[in-house]
Amino acid sequence: MTGRLVPGRYAARPSPIHRRDPRAKTLSMVLFMAAVFLIDGWADAAAVAAFAVALMLASRISLARYAKAVRPLLFLVLFIALFQALFDKSGEALANAGPFTLYAGGLASGVLAALRMILFISFTAILTFTTEPDRLARAIGGLVRPFGRAAADRLALMLDIALRFLPTIFEEGERLYKAQVSRGLNLGDMAMRDKARALLALLAPLTVGVFRRALRLAESMEARGYRLGAPRTRYREFRWQPADTAYLALFLIPVASAFWL
């Protein structure tokens, strides 16, 4: 029923960000990470945040959606913020709770740490919201290519096949679960020890099924002339455009701001 690996992540929109080469978008992530890492004060934090928000708006996806992307990792953000806050003992003391004292400097550090995490997570979302999973996979393959053609091609093919089959395997897992439940499997009612054995009833046939599938796929691939390490052309290739260079260059702005402000 689900056509894509993670339904709801990729959101098609007619935006300039969507149209960019996924390789450019992936590389821009690296630059953005550098910028986030270089943030050490309010001014540069504001600059980088402004940049991120501008791009999110350009992607034509609601800011609320980006905010939701942060939600699952909120606990991590809070943990890091708290840790930073209690670790930094500069400035005047603000509050006391048992052995822990919160200082002004700590509060600032904590908030900045939280901000950095949030920026990082929400920006990653730009990549996954604006790029289809298979294109992303191909981009990774393409970026790795200069380091070894054969290995990169294999990696790209592996990612491609995984993306193609993971939904199928999830569906099969669902069916298996229903079948075993029909035979009396009741995970809710079981002791931990029994639960582990019971999970075998799901994982074992699923694994066997996956291996069978893989063997059949390998036969089909071999019958269609696939040979490990042999040269192949590509049906779908990315064409790097000037706009992609421009997009990548844009990211020098947050890096520079974080560095100098």
Added chain:
Amino acid sequence: MKEFTNKGSPVLELRGVSCRRPGAPAPAISGVTLRVERGEWLCLAGRNGSGKSTLIRLMAGLLSPSEGDIFVGGERFAGEDGDRLRSRIGVLFSEPDDQFIGQTVADDIAFGLENLCLSREEMDGRIDRVAGMLGIGRLLGRHPSTLSGGQKQLAALAAVLAMEPDILLLDEPGSMLDDRSREMLRSAVARLHATGRYTIVQATHDPEDMLAAGRLAMMSGGRLLAAGRPEALLADEKLAAECRLETPFVLAFCREMARLGFGIGDHLDERKAVEALWAYASRTS
């Protein structure tokens, strides 16, 4: 289209072929000798486990025989030259899902073409051509999860045809499909056969396939029991039972009529049987 010579010899030939999997108690195939002529459509029938699939894989070069020889167009199938001969052969398997690699039908057809190192333009040309041949142009942009089993098999067939083989091996392509999809696939194969450009070997236990094909080889326990016209072979009840087939009703009816003194010939199709009956009735009245 590639030009293949060897007009005289059979396109595919097996001589005394046996195949034993390592550790298996009995050989999967023993002593099979079979000729397939150019342009034929041969059906391989037999119960599950009779060796049909193994035979197909041997012909495809996916397995090597432990004894005997396999010839493609008169040349022995062996060693380094194997790939050149293998490029003449296309294989369609029975699991619709497990032949589909790409994100879309077009991508999947392109997979084999990428292996052939074709240019993008050449790939597009072949994709459009095979899509036209099988009438699946509107499916080219679709993701496999949105296709029915029958559509997936047609897509897989397109991917095979795009490699431009002249020999098609089909391993029970319809066994996982419902009747309607199987019918769709069968007419596609029939159309291919009618072009005269393909030699087709199909493993099946569907009598409709055998009726469409015109030549039948029956297997049991890894051996080839008989080869000939489906009407003749299927009317032999012992042979049919051994291969876990049933003598088709219409054929059995014709045989019964003959026993009762009304010889209307052997037919697998009920309309032909009734036509023959009409002819008989008007002759004798």
Added chain:
Amino acid sequence: MGVRFENVMIHYRDDTAEPDAVIAALDGLSVRFAPGRFTALLGAPGSGKSTLLMHVNGLVRPGGGRVRVFEFEIGPDRPKDVPPELRRRAGLVFQFPEQQLFEATVRRELMFAPLRFGLGRERAERAAAEAAELLGIGHLLDENPLELSSGQRRKVAIAAVLAADPDLVALDEPTASLDPASRAELVSLLARLCRERGKTVIMATHRLEDVLGHADECAVLAGGRLLFAGTPQALLARPDVMKAAGLSPPPAVRLAALLAEMFRDEPPAFAGPGELAAWTAGKLAAAGEGSP
């Protein structure tokens, strides 16, 4: 008693379509499956057969209407958890059930369900042996299911459900991909289960000829609705229903219809080709005598 569906509705979202399509898998379906009878559930793929079957043991709850299985009632307002007793008494065999095999021996596989449902080890072993005998695989109890042929694995999977001794056996396309002789064998076995052990059998299939001669009743589905309920013979007399449901009469029936047309008479009842041939011979002889 038996199984009864009353105006059952269930929908699911298809998010591959743009915009998201809401598909009615079952659309106001009302049908009754008589206890102790063999009912064939017929229809083309996508007609709702599988969805219907999953209601029978409570795997799926209807979005509207209710389903009554024996004394249990399943509806949208009912609790989500289904009593294990229902799961045991309503046995469901999925399509290609051999994919769910995982134990090291056939015996352990067959014991899985009885053990889960609370039978002790000894009783479970006996249940396993009995189920194996039923399917004719008693000699395979110590084998590894993964090493058996596909036909044998199919039997193991079905025996695994029968081992819990359900009162109702619902099967989703149990003959899929089997060779013709194995298909016939399996269906007559199911018919025996019904006749000799009084079990209620519901068999979903898209092939009418598989069940002809064995099924007591037919329920025909199309587009999530009931198109027809009645005996197989009554169904054969309704070519409009068969066409609408995507079913085709078996060659024997088609031949008989053509012969009936030829001799301008009703098609006879016949059990095999011999009887039909005898009838035809009789007609030919009569025609020969009648002509001047």
